[in-house]
Amino acid sequence: MEALSREICGYSEIGYERNKASWLGALPEQDLAPDTVLRQLDQFETEARARGITYTTFRRLTEALGFNRTPRPQSRERGRPQAREQ
Structure with missing residues (x-):
């Protein structure tokens, strides 16, 4: 299929x-x-809305912010709402 494409x-x-x-895996870890x-997210949003x-997808955000593959799960977890205790 790839060859046909x-x-x-x-x-x-x-x-x-x-x-x-491969390129993302070579990026240094980000702050x-x-x-x-x-x-960085505010800047991304402003530029995206102007276009x-x-x-957007979570993956695209991590790419735009320059995150390599390592912190993605960590940043995804940080963005999840916490469950409320009842």
Whole structure:
């Protein structure tokens, strides 16, 4: 399928994702300090809205903020609402 995509489209989405995963794994770990992350997130949101974007994925956010694969689960957990005790 990948070869067929390259033949028809001139590129492969699978190849693109493979290269991106390799690139993301090579990034140094980023500071997950809340002030830093929130400032970067505000900038991302402002720029995205200026382009008319109203939706993004968690993965795209981590890429835009320059996070490598290591802190993704940690940052995802930090973003989850806490269960309320009853």
